[in-house]
Structures are given as C-alpha cells and as structure tokens.
Amino acid sequence: MKRLVLALLAAFAILASAPPAAHATDPSLVINEIKQRGVLHYPVMSGEEPDFIKDPATGEWSGFYPDWGRQIADLLQVKIEFVETTWGNLAADFLAGRLDLAFGVNPNPKRGLVVDYVLEPIVEGVWTVLARDGFEPRSWRDLNKPEVRLVAQSGSTMQVIAETMAPQATIVLVKNRDQAVLELRSGRGDAIVLADQNAAQLHKAGIGHAIVPSPVLRNPMMTAVPRKDGNQGFINLLANWSMQQRTLGLSCALITKYMAQRGIDLSVVPQSGKYC
Structure with missing residues (x-):
C-alpha cells in the first residue's frame, strides 16, 4: 500500500511539473x-x-x-x-x-x-491556347517546338504550363493579358496560354481562335x-x-x-x- 501511495505521489509530481498545454486558438x-x-x-x-x-x-x-x-x-x-x-x-x-x-x-x-x-x-475549367490565324496546334506536342512563340503571363500558372508542356518552344513572358494580345496581334507570338473563358472572349473578338490542346489540362x-x-x-x-x-x-x-x-x-x- 505504501508503495502504491508513493507511486501515485510521484505521478502527481510529474504531472504538476509538466508545462501547461497550449491554449487552442479561437477558430473564428x-x-x-x-x-x-x-x-x-x-x-x-x-x-x-x-x-x-x-x-x-x-x-x-x-x-x-x-x-x-x-x-x-x-x-x-x-x-x-x-x-x-x-x-x-x-x-x-x-x-x-x-x-x-x-x-x-x-x-x-x-x-x-x-x-x-x-x-x-x-x-473547374480547362486550360487553352489562343492561336493566331493559320496556326492549328491540336496538342501540347504541336506547341513544343523552337519555332513556336508561346506567350504566357509572368509569375502565373500559365507560365508553369508553358514551361512544362512546351519546354522547347520559344516562351515569351508578359505582365498581363493585354500585353499577351499585343504580342499575338503584332506577329511576335503564335499562341497564348489562357484560361478557357478568356480564350473564348478573345475568340469572339476575332483575336485568334481558341483551342483546347490534348491532353486536356484541368483548371480548378x-x-x-x-x-x-x-x-x-x-x-x-x-x-x-x-x-x-x-x-x-x-x-x-x-x-x-x-x-x-x-x-x-x-x-x-x-x-x-x-x-x-
């Protein structure tokens, strides 16, 4: 009995000396x-x-x-x-x-x-390219060629896609979509990597044509x-x-x-x- 009491006292002493648990942060x-x-x-x-x-x-x-x-x-x-x-x-x-x-x-x-x-x-959308007139890439492999000038916004997922799916292409980096369109219209770009709704908008405006290259890349x-x-x-x-x-x-x-x-x-x- 004496040993049990001593063991309990030792356990209480350990618990008492333990650092207090951190308070949980209010989730709100x-x-x-x-x-x-x-x-x-x-x-x-x-x-x-x-x-x-x-x-x-x-x-x-x-x-x-x-x-x-x-x-x-x-x-x-x-x-x-x-x-x-x-x-x-x-x-x-x-x-x-x-x-x-x-x-x-x-x-x-x-x-x-x-x-x-x-x-x-x-x-969840898909990633597309907006291609210049006369250029008809059907796959990312078609874009992955040194003679293809692929435009993407700097620091964006579009840049990641361009550099990953078409590393052999000549990648042209710009600050925003307006500059990307300027590259395409001036003939300094062959296609722009874009989210689907943006490609559809520019397609409607007659600035190139929207293409969903294979394999299809999802855009959540x-x-x-x-x-x-x-x-x-x-x-x-x-x-x-x-x-x-x-x-x-x-x-x-x-x-x-x-x-x-x-x-x-x-x-x-x-x-x-x-x-x-």
Whole structure:
C-alpha cells in the first residue's frame, strides 16, 4: 500500500511539473478580426475583363470575381475594399497583409508555403491556347517546338504550363493579358496560354481562335487566405460557399451571365465546367 501511495505521489509530481498545454486558438479569430475592422480586403486586376471590369467613368468594379468578393463581404456583414494587384503579385500581397482572400488561384506548391488553400474548387475549367490565324496546334506536342512563340503571363500558372508542356518552344513572358494580345496581334507570338473563358472572349473578338490542346489540362478555381492562427473558421466558411457555388451551378451561371452580356459563347471550349 505504501508503495502504491508513493507511486501515485510521484505521478502527481510529474504531472504538476509538466508545462501547461497550449491554449487552442479561437477558430473564428480571423472572421472576428475582419468584422471588427469592418472591411474585407479583396484583390482586383486591370486588363482582365470580363473577370474584372472597371468602369472608367466611376471607378466601380464588376465582373464575376468582384461579385464573388461582395458575396463574402455580405456574409460577414462588412464593406469591401478593392486592392489592385496582379496574379503574379498575390503571394507578396498576402505576406504584406494587404489581402484577406483571393479567388481563382491555381494549385501552386510554392504559394502553398505562404498561404492556406481552401480545398474546395469554386468551379473547374480547362486550360487553352489562343492561336493566331493559320496556326492549328491540336496538342501540347504541336506547341513544343523552337519555332513556336508561346506567350504566357509572368509569375502565373500559365507560365508553369508553358514551361512544362512546351519546354522547347520559344516562351515569351508578359505582365498581363493585354500585353499577351499585343504580342499575338503584332506577329511576335503564335499562341497564348489562357484560361478557357478568356480564350473564348478573345475568340469572339476575332483575336485568334481558341483551342483546347490534348491532353486536356484541368483548371480548378481555388481560394487562398493568409496563413495565420485562427483562420479555420474562415476557411470553413469559404469551403461551404465554394461547394454551394459549384454543386448548384451558381458559379457557372454567373460566369455565363457575364459572357452572354458580351456575346461570348463558351461552346468553343466545351470541355470546360464553366460552359453551362
């Protein structure tokens, strides 16, 4: 009995000397911070219509990305503040604390080192190329030739695709889509790597023709948030929102709406989940 008492006392002594367990972070901490601030910081980009549309007269933003940002701000019952940036600068913006979230980011392990992804796509599209007149590549192999000048936006997934699927091509890097179009129209580029809806838009404008090269590369629209303690509740909110958008066709319908307003037919990229 004496030995049992001594053993129990020793066990209590060990427990008493152990460091206290770390307190779990409130999963709603980030949501509460945004609500207390009263503003959601959200990225917008010039030269990316109809994804982002800026009214030159009023400075107001529309397009499906700004509309989605407003939906999240409404859910949180806060105002939205648009932060002009580029796809290539998103990681730096997150690190600098300028953004609360970004829609439409692609899976990217390097970016995943500094931001958290919401592992629920909003919608799944496909990657395309917009080819100049007279150029008819049907596969990525057709593009993977030194004489092919393949244009892509610097720092984007389009650059990764170009360098991976067509490493032998002459890859021309530009800052934004407007510059990519200029390369194609001036004859300095043969094709541009683009998301499906953007290729369909330019196809409609008569700037080249949209092609979905084989093998088909999928393009899930993901969401990124800053990596910080207490963002689990925010991630859960965005995952539920994203699932509802995709499974009920809400995201596809909104994209189709903005396309239809411009007479753009997504049937030129029929493999896309944005075509509905």
